[in-house]
Amino acid sequence: MIEGSTNMGERKHILTIVLEDYFQVGAFRNLIPTDHWERFETRLKSNLYTTLELLAETNNTATFFACGWIADNHPDLLIDIIGAGHEVACQGYFHYDINEVSENVFAQDLRRSRYAMEDALGTAIYGFRLGRGWIGEKELWILDQLIEQGFSYDSSICRLGREFSNQPSRTVIHQHSGIKGSLFEIPISSQQLLYWSLPISGGNYFRQLPHGLLKWGVERWLLEHEEPLVLYFHTWELDTGQPIIAAANILQRLRHYRNLDSMSDKIKYYLTTHQFSSVAEYLELDIMQQPAPQLTRRIESVSVQEHLGRLTASQPLTLLIPCYNEEATLPYLKKTLDRFAIKSKSVFNLQYIFIDDGSRDNTWVELNQLFSEQENCKFLRHENNQGIAAAILTGIQHTTTDLLSVLDADCTFSPDQLLDMIELLREDVDVVVASPAHERGAMRNVPLWRTVLSRGSALMYRCVLRHKLTSYTSCFRLYRLKTVQDMKLYNHGFCGVTEILGRLDIAGYRIKEYPAILEVRLLGESKINLIKTTGDHLKLIFHLAAKRWFRKPMPEDPRIDPSHI
Secondary structure (H helix, E strand, O other): OOOOOOOOOOOEEEEEEEOOOOOOOHHHOOOOOHHHHHHOOOOHHHHHHHHHHHHHHHOOOOEEEEOHHHHHHOHHHHHHHHHOOOEEEEOOOOOOEHHHOOHHHHHHHHHHHHHHHHHHHOEOOOEEOOOEOOEOHHHOHHHHHHHHOOOOEEOOEEOOEOOOOOOHHHHOOEEEEEOOEEEEEOOEOEEEEOOEEEEOOEHHHHHHOOHHHHHHHHHHHHHHOOOOOEEEEEHHHHOOOOOOOOOOOHHHHHHHHOOHHHHHHHHHHHHHHOEEEOHHHHHOOOOOOOEOOOOOOOOOOOOOOHHHHHOOOOEEEEEEEEEOOOOOOHHHHHHHHHHHHHHOOOOEEEEEEEEEEOOOOOHHHHHHHHHOOOOOEEEEEEOOOOOHHHHHHHHHHOOOOOEEEEOOOOOOEOHHHHHHHHHHOOOOOOEEEEEOOOOOOEEEOOOHHHHHHHHHHHHHHHHHOOOOOOOOOOOOEEEEHHHHOOOOOOOOOHHHHHHHHHHHHHOOOOEEEEEOEEEOOOOOOOOOOHHHHHHHHHHHHHHHHHHHHHOOOOOOOOOOOHHHO
16 A cells, blocks of 8 residues: 655545436435436536546546446446546445345345446456445444455445544544455545544535635644545536426535535645545556456346236327426436337337427427437427416327327326326226325325325315216326317316316216326426416316206317417
8 A cells, every 4th residue: 555645745645536417316315216317317428527627637536436327327438437547436236325225235236236337347346435325333244245245445434423433543544354354444534523523525515514614624634644635526516507406405405506616616626736546546456457257247137017918919009298398307208208118119109299388498499309300209389378288188189099198298107107007998997097196106205285286176076076086186197089089178277187087077988096106396397376276176176066966068168279289
C-alpha cells in the first residue's frame, strides 16, 4: 500500500464516484421501484461524460461504483470509464437498504452484480460499496461475505453519529480480518464534532452543509491523519437540468434537489486543491491485467404467465392514450409501451391511438418525434382542450379492433396488468374495470385527496348503479368496441370517464372488476381540479339515479365537432 505523506501539498487522496441516475436515488426509493427504472429517460451518459471531462481537466483518477443493472443495460458506459483510465467497482445489482434483505439474498445479489460487471468488462472487479446506506456495527457480517466472494476491498463504512464510537480505527483505511481471510476497508472520511461524527467529504452532507464548515472539517482531518482523505459524489449531482419527480414531497425534494447548482463548484474546488486517485491505484491493485474468473451466469428466462399460454393467437388490441400537456411524461410513456409490446407480443397485436387534447406545450411535436416511426400508430389532435372523456370518444371513433383499452399517459396504471385483465374478459363480460380500491388492489404513494375522491364517490355510485364496484373513476379499462362505439356523453371532463361506466351499467352491459395497482404520477402535473370534479360527480350521480329509477333522459351530449379534430 502507498503510504500517505505528511505534506498536504504532495499527498494523494482517494476519489470514489457513484454512477447513478436521478431515478435510482435513495430519496425516491419509496416512489420508484426498481422494475420501473427502465421506463425513464436515462441521463447516465451525459452525466458520466461531464464527470470524465472534469477529472481529465483536473488530472485526477477515481473509482466508479455502479450497480449490476447498469452493467446489463449500459455496459458501454463502464467500458468508457475503464478506457479513460479509471476503476470500476460494484454496488450490488439493485439498490436496497441492507436491513430489507437477508444474508442469503444479499449474497445472491452480490454474485449477480459481480457477474454482470465482469461480463461487461472482461476484467475482475475488486471493490464494493452498498448501493444504499452504510455498514454499521451490526452489519459487519457483510465484510465476511465480501471476503468469501473474493473482493479485495469495501467502501461501505461511514462513521455517522455514535456509530463505531468505540472503534476509532474504523475512521481511516484499515484491514479487516475475518474467518476466511481479510480485505481493506476504505471508509468515507468523517470528523468528530463534540460527541458525534459527521461525514465531511461527500454525498448529501456535501450539498446540504455550509461549504465553510466542510472546508474546516477537511483541513482539520488532514492535519490529524496521515491517511488519505476519501471523497465521494454521485454523477447526477452535476446535473442541474434533470427532470423533477413530481410525486416527491418537500423533504424528498430538499434532500435531492437542494444546492445542486453549487455542487459542481464545490467538487471542482477539491479536485483542483488536492490530488486524487482510485482505490485500486492506492492499494496497488493491477486492475487492467487480471482477467475475470470463469463464471457461469444464470439467466432466468422471462415468460408470460402460464394461463396466458391457453391463448392460441395474439388478439388485436387498440390502446387509446389521451394526452394533455404531457411533454415531460412522453419519453417515460414510450419506454413503458416498448417494454409492454415485447412482453405481450404473444398475447396482443397492438395498435395505438394518441389523442392530443389541445395541449399548450410541445406534446404534439414530442408525440410525433417519439412514435412516428412506430407501426400501427394514429395521431389525433383537438384544436382546443375538450377534456379527457372527449379525447376518449375521439379515439373510439377511430378504433377498428374489437378490443380497446384506455391508458393514462402518465402510466400510473402499468399496461402489464392488461395481461391479467384479458383473462377476465370472457364471453359473458363486456368491460373489465381496473380497481385499485379492490381488497386485492393497491394505491401506492397516491395522494390522500385522490384516495378519498375514489372511495367516497364509489360509496355513492354503489347506491345508484347495478354493479357494486369498489372504483368507478379509473380511466384504465378494457372494452369491447361494440359496447362503446355509439357512446354519447354530456360530461367531457374527468367525470365523463365515470359517466361511460354508468351508462353501460344502466344499459345492462356486464362489467367485471380487476384488482389493479395504481401508482403515483412521477413526472408532469395532474390535471384534475378537485373542487370541480367533486361537483361534477354529485351532478352525475343525480342524473344516473334519475335515469335508472325514473327513466329520465340524461342531459344532451355536447357533440365533438369533427372539423376540430
